[in-house]
Amino acid sequence: MSSVRPLSSGQPSGEPAGDIDTYRIDANTVRVPNLTREDARHRARLLRVESYDVLLDLTDASGGPSERTFRSRTTIRFTAAIPGASTFLDVVAERFHEVSLNGQPVDVSGYEPADGIVLPDLAEHNVAVVDADLLYTTNGQGLHRFVDPIDNEVYLYSQFETTDAKRMYACFDQPDLKASFTLHVTAPAHWKVVSNGAVTAVKDAEDGRQMRTTHFATTPRMSTYITALVAGPFFQATDHHDGIDLGLYCRNSLAEHFDTDELFTITKQGFDWYHRHFGYRYAFGKYDQLCVPEFNSGAMENAGCVTMSEDYVFTSRVTDERRERRATTVLHEMAHMWFGDLVTMRWFDDLWLNESFAEWAANMAQSEATKWPGIWTTFANTEKTWAYRQDQFPSTHPIACEIEDAEAVEVNFDGITYAKGASVLKQLVAYVGLPQFLAGIRQYFAEHAYSNTTLGDLLATLNATSGRELSDWAKVWLETSGISTLSPELELDSEGRFSSFAVCQDAPRDTSSDNTVRPHRLAIGLYSYDDAGALVRVHRAEVDVDGERTPIAELVGQQRPDLVLLNDDDLTYCKLRLDPHSLHTLRHGGLAALQDSLARTLCWSAAWEMVRDAQLAARHYIALVTDAAGSESTISVVQSVTKYALQALEMYADQDWAQAARVRFADLALANARAAVPGSDHQLAWVHALLNSAGTEEQLDFAAGLLSGEQQLEGLAVDTDLRWLILRSLVANGRAGEAEIADAAAADPSAAGARHAATARARIPTAEAKAAAWTLMVDNSELSTAMRRAVMEGFRDRWRPELLTSYTTRFFKEADGLWDRLSTETAKFMVIGLFPNWSSAIDSETLRLADEFLADTSRPAALQRLISEGRSEVARAVAARAVDTAAG
Known part of the structure; x- marks a missing residue:
């Protein structure tokens, strides 16, 4: 030295x-x-x-x-x-x-x-x-x-x-x-x-x-x-486990909020699970995890020096869903120490060898080694929904796909590479068996440590340990794009028993996907009401499905249940359709009566995908939320379905109907918040839903009362983050303005407080505020990415779409400049976040402007891809609104 x-x-x-x-x-x-x-x-x-x-x-x-x-x-x-x-x-x-x-x-x-x-x-x-x-x-x-x-x-x-x-x-x-x-x-x-x-x-x-x-x-x-x-000058906490020195770091000003005990526990549980199942010890000596400011994503798997967003240092109360999500992130990055760091893809064609495996392994470890055994429910409810959305864009791509250059891969850190890939690995485990799969993984690490690999290297080891030839499986699952839809086809005899039962597979019929009919290993669950009124599983059949129609002889003779659930236990990756009788069951109290959390999640997901596919009116989905969300016990599901309900009101519902429906939804949120157990996660989640939908004077009076202390909910602590959320709701509805924002910013001089204030200022419901926000986001190259995101959050106005009407045309005029001026990562989220899919832009004019933009094929391929994805979302919303209007 x-x-x-x-x-x-x-x-x-x-x-x-x-x-x-x-x-x-x-x-x-x-x-x-x-x-x-x-x-x-x-x-x-x-x-x-x-x-x-x-x-x-x-x-x-x-x-x-x-x-x-x-x-x-x-x-x-x-x-x-x-x-x-x-x-x-x-x-x-x-x-x-x-x-x-x-x-x-x-x-x-x-x-x-x-x-x-x-x-x-x-x-x-x-x-x-x-x-x-x-x-x-x-x-x-x-x-x-x-x-x-x-x-x-x-x-x-x-x-x-x-x-x-x-x-x-x-x-x-x-x-x-x-x-x-x-x-x-x-x-x-x-x-x-x-x-x-x-x-x-x-x-x-x-x-x-x-x-x-x-x-x-x-x-x-x-x-x-x-x-x-x-x-x-970071705060540092240290520990030691199984021969590995552990470190946790955050900014000194956040140290009082840093719950290191929980993070160290998750870290130790993760190492134990990975060492036990991967058969190759952690290779990089010490293991530090550092929560850093203004991070663009959740975390990054730097070998032995993992960086994470400091949003995972919770300065205010969060629901257990956020802690569960943080644990997934910790375990995902740790899995990368093997998948990605020890053995690395040769080129970004095989990015999935990093991300899909890390996502699958993190959920496996979390379900078996931590206090969140229900993580696969959250995965089905959130991550797979992300994958379904991405896989139906015109830009859909195979899990293992050709990447021509480094800029192209920037837009491939998406739902296909992460969530679809992990779902397909879960399907592969069901296909070959977990012991055989893990044996292949152990051999893969032993043979390729410190080197680079391709899909072929992985398949060679899995072929050897599973006894199956997987090249055909890999071709249809990993090397083709698109998502299949599975539907039950059934007939009944005079006694109400199945005289025939088949699973029909409908491959996508558009030009963007590969129209592939895939083999599926899946379970079919039959659910009926018991004497206590609970909807419970009475029969389960695990079967192999292949081709456009697969008869299921095992179910012939079974009494028709109240609910038929294809892909029970979520073994495969598909969109799921419900037969009319099952959908009727769910729409008339069955969803609330369904006892199994994963089964409920699959039903929620199926209903949401039917809305997005213009097969279920948005108002009927809102009715499901009204009927069943208040009794939903899984907090991650509550938070998701309330988010989707608000999205349905903004994008997929007839707007004349949606205005009154928004009022009813906010009233529902307030009622559920009041009925929830004091101090519970459900109470906090429903308060958030209220603040994101409030619009009447009565609702806003309640919100203002929470802020001033004149209104109280037993057990609800109005801490820093909640105060900002309340203020943003009041600002968006004209009940507060710059003076109140300035006072709140003075009371919270932190970096997070500055971002909250920027969001609130951009949410002021005036043309001047929107113009200032746009200029700040688009023209200020020195603005941090984190602050840019905060301004964008306030700029997009769910309930005042008329303020954004002029920005539809402006976006298409300025998109090229955004892409040219900003780094690829920043430009990517700006194009995604500012694409005009707000309520007033759900129309044929936006589609026309997007088509004109896409007609110029000389533009960068990554930019063209993002514009095509935005156009696809608007086209879906136009179709869904027509269905909802017809249902009125």
Whole structure:
């Protein structure tokens, strides 16, 4: 370590290579190299990367945190299969101090961030050095910089998936060029610095400045996108389990809310389950989990250094659904230590080898090892609904699909890659058996540890351990797109028994999917009322279904029940249709009487998909919610069905009917909140439903009374988050405004409070407020992604759609500019979030504008995809509204 010297940001170590002076670029909007699959394959055939040695200096001249740029010096050792060939090195830099290859300067005078650095005339064994000033970001990609408004402390964290490691150090930024990494970081002395490896030494600055250099252990071979750095004055909690040092981190200003005991318990339960079933010990030494600010997603599986959204530090009361969701996230990222980190997909075609497996494994571990054994109910209710929606877009794709470049994969972190993939794995387990499946997984890890794989590698091991040839199964389930619909076809004899019973499979008949009829292993449940009035299962048949029509001989002669439930126990992935008699049962009290939570969830899901498919009127779905949601015991289901009810009122219902229905729904929510057990999750969930739908003076008076203390619900604590939700409801209805928002922001000066205030301001029901929100979101490149999301949440107005009418045309005029100006990740969520599918845009004019936009096929494929998805949602809503109007 003695040869490692700290760098001072902005202090050159020598003359700049080439003829480059400092020039300013916008870290949030600069386009990084869009690596193509062919370029990645060529580079992987040419190179083997041995190691990276990375020195980072995060300080300014005084030893405090640097503000805009940081110094990064990277030494890369690699071999070339063809001496004399050239390759390219990825980096997004503002200024170079040194660029050399094998001791010779490299000309970077024509450098552009989107092109990287050309390395010519490679030797067999090579050493490249890049010493440069790189840029912090505020968009959650690269090395993100955040200032805590409570204490003005700076916090940094990295986010490199899919190809953003080049924003922190020069590298060959693709998943199949694995290497070992050694990191050295100079930072302010009071900071904690965390990376993939364990800390091996910490040295104070010799010149008296209050900074120190932390040296980390060299990692095993890993991909660039799972390397990590987190730094700042974090609160830290430690523990130890099964030979693994555990750490939990959050900002100091959140430490009082950090429930580390529960998180450590979940972590230990996860390691025990994975070690027991995967047969390969955790490979990355220590295990840190860090809750970081302004994170763009739930979490990221950096090896041994997992970053999570600090929304999982609950500063106000949440329902158990949020804790259950947090546990899933913890276990999902831990599963990635095997699926993705130990064994990594060769290219993003096989992204599902990471995400689908991690999602399946997390739910398995959670159901068997934690206090949430009902997680598969939540999965069926939320995650599969996400998958169904995604799989019916015109942009649907196979689970294992061809990805041409890195930009294309950004939009594939979707319901198909996560939830459909996990559902299909659950189907595969039912098909081959859990012991055989786990045996294949153990063999897969043993054979491919620290390397990269494809679908074929996985199938080879599963073929061997299951005794089944799975190539045909993989082709129809993994390599084709679309979702099948399963329906019962039944006939009765004179005594009300089944004289015939068949399962009919209807493959999608559109041009976007592959119209594939798939084999299914599924259960069929027959449910009837018992003497106490409960709807209970009286018979279950587990069968194999294949083809367009599969007779089920086992059910012939069975008495027709009150409810026939295909895909009972949720073994397969399909849309489910209910026969008329079963639907009648559910619509007349049966859903509330159904005892099994997973069976209820499947019925709720089937009803919702029928609304989206314009086969069940939205008003009839609202009636189901009115009838049964108040007695629903599973909190995640309550929260989902109330959310879907509000969506149905906004998008799928006849709008003349919906106005009065909204009032009735809010009254229902208030009644259920009052009837709920004091202090219960159900009480809180129904209060949230009320605040999201309130519109009458009486309803708003109640909300205002909760805020002032004049109204109370026994057991309901009006804490910080609830106060903001109440205020937003009042603001949206014209009962509060800027003065009240300013007072609330002053009372809550946290980062979350600033986001809440931004949402509330954007929710003010005036044209001026909407215009200000639009300008802030669209034109301010320095706005953090988290703040942009908060403004967008307020901009979209469910109950004042007339305020958004002019933005339908404006969106299509400005979408290209959004895509060009913003990073891919930010532009993606902006296009999705601002696509005009609000109530006033559910019409033929929006469809026409979308068609005009899509007609220009010269636009980026990822942008075209997102626009086509938005158009699809509007087309569905138009059809559903027609059905609901006809039902009135």
